[in-house]
Every structure is written in structure tokens, then in C-alpha cells.
Amino acid sequence: MAEVAKSQPVKVREYNRFKITPIAGALGAEIHGIDVNNLDDETFDDIHSAWLQYQVLAIRDQDVTPDQQKEFGRRFGDLQPHAFNAPIDGHPEITEIFKDKHETANNGGRWHTDQHYRTEPAKMTMLFAHEMPPHGGDTCFANTYLGYESLSDGMKEMLGGLKGVNNGDSKKHPSGLTRMQRQNAGISTMEQKDPGDEVTISEHPIIRTHPETGRKALYVGSHTERIAGWTDAESEPLLTYLKTHNGQLHHTCRLQWEVGTITMWDNRCCLHLALNDYHGYRRRVHKLLIKGDKPF
Numbered sequence: 001m002a003e004v005a006k007s008q009p010v011k012v013r014e015y016n017r018f019k020i021t022p023i024a025g026a027l028g029a030e031i032h033g034i035d036v037n038n039l040d041d042e043t044f045d046d047i048h049s050a051w052l053q054y055q056v057l058a059i060r061d062q063d064v065t066p067d068q069q070k071e072f073g074r075r076f077g078d079l080q081p082h083a084f085n086a087p088i089d090g091h092p093e094i095t096e097i098f099k100d101k102h103e104t105a106n107n108g109g110r111w112h113t114d115q116h117y118r119t120e121p122a123k124m125t126m127l128f129a130h131e132m133p134p135h136g137g138d139t140c141f142a143n144t145y146l147g148y149e150s151l152s153d154g155m156k157e158m159l160g161g162l163k164g165v166n167n168g169d170s171k172k173h174p175s176g177l178t179r180m181q182r183q184n185a186g187i188s189t190m191e192q193k194d195p196g197d198e199v200t201i202s203e204h205p206i207i208r209t210h211p212e213t214g215r216k217a218l219y220v221g222s223h224t225e226r227i228a229g230w231t232d233a234e235s236e237p238l239l240t241y242l243k244t245h246n247g248q249l250h251h252t253c254r255l256q257w258e259v260g261t262i263t264m265w266d267n268r269c270c271l272h273l274a275l276n277d278y279h280g281y282r283r284r285v286h287k288l289l290i291k292g293d294k295p296f
């Protein structure tokens, strides 16, 4: 029988500057009635608060240029260029995730949290939808507060002192290939760049504390390849369990995109996964990362 989460997100605040509708019980909400290019400070504060509360916000009916997307992103913090994915022309902070009609390769198809492998991983990812298939291409999210809270006291205690080793270019990828090897083999269509001096393997606590809400989350995703100080063989069973536990359906929501949707999620307390069920159609989004703190 499926394990039932012991608590739900705390719904602590009402909003009257926009219409907000939860999209699932676990996390996620959509917002109508604002223009991110024209936000007064009070409305921005409410959006920020709603983002912390719901973890994933989909703001419908937006129209932003790359400059405007970056301007909105900077209201949340410093922008963080992607370590591996090549940017679009003229905007080092923006990458384009694009799948063409004839392509079948997916990007981000396993439960993960973005830039998990950096010393200061992205706190927010903000995507803007330029093109969407008529159906399919949804993004799923999993609430990792619930992942933590639904563990037993014994498991919480054991995990409390452990760190995960998170690798941005792990050979443990299902293909067994590095990012550049996947690109050269035509398995990935995301153009890769050399990360240069960027740190792309980092150890972070498996139980992390959200610096703004104070809540604890289970910080394990597909970039987590080992437990620090443990062998691969020792790590694998526990990590497989924790990753599966985090991604249980009752911890999740599923976002249906529309052209013009801006979706922004909190990488500190959720995982995400891109579905690949729309072969024959184009899908194109612009991705922006906002830098976070060193996890503790």
C-alpha cells in the first residue's frame, strides 16, 4: 500500500492582487491576472510569498523578451548561467530547451533538482514557454518537504549526518555517456559547453533546511550518485529507495503548459521531471536560473 504523506504544505496566506488556484494537493499553483513586466513591489512580494508557499507557480498569459525575463528574474536574486548548457546568443544567462518535430531525445526526464552539483545550486528555475505541442510535454514536480516528512523517525535520524555526492556529468546517466558524448552521439540535442573552472561535483546534506521557510527537505535527485564516505554498492540501494520515495505520485503535481506560461519553481524543496510524450511536435522554452545559497 502506498505510504501516505504525514503533512501537507501550510496554506498560511490569502492573496488579493491576483487569482491563484492550486493545481494539486501536494504543491503547485497557477496565477492569472498579472503582467510580470508591470509589477508593483506589493504584488511582487505576494508572488514571492506564494512561490515559497506553493513551491511551483505557473503565471499564465505572459509575453516576455529575454531581457524582460531576466529583469523579472533579477527581482528574486542574482542570475546563474548554466554550467553545461550553451546559452542563446547575447544572453549568457538564458538557455533554450528545444525539441523539434523529428527529434525524440528528451531533456530532464528523471527526477532532479537543477544545478544540484554546484557549490551554490540555483534556488529558482524560471521557464518561459515560446512553443508548445497541442497536448503532452507536461512537467511534473515533487514536493521534497513531503519526501522528508513522510520518512520514519529512524530514517530521518540516520540521514541527518549524511551528504550526497552530486555530479553534473555522471557516468551513471542511463546512457553511460557524458554530456558531450551524448551530444556527439545525437542522444541529446542540448548544445553543451565546457564548464571551465566551475565546480560540477558537490557534496550537500541529504536532509537540507530551506533558508527561507526553515522546513526540512529530502535533497536527493538524479544527480546524486553516491553517499559521501560510502561505496557505490553501499550507496545504491538507499539512494534508489530515497529517489523513489521522493517521487511518489501523492507528493507531486503535473503542470500543463500553454504558450506564454512562465513557470518558476523552488529547487530547494522540489524535484522536477520533463515528460517526453509529444513526438512529432515542437516544444521550445527559455530557461533562467537564479542563484541560491550553499545548502545546509
Ligand SMILES: [Fe+2]
Pocket: 108, 112, 113, 114, 272
Ligand atoms: Fe531541470
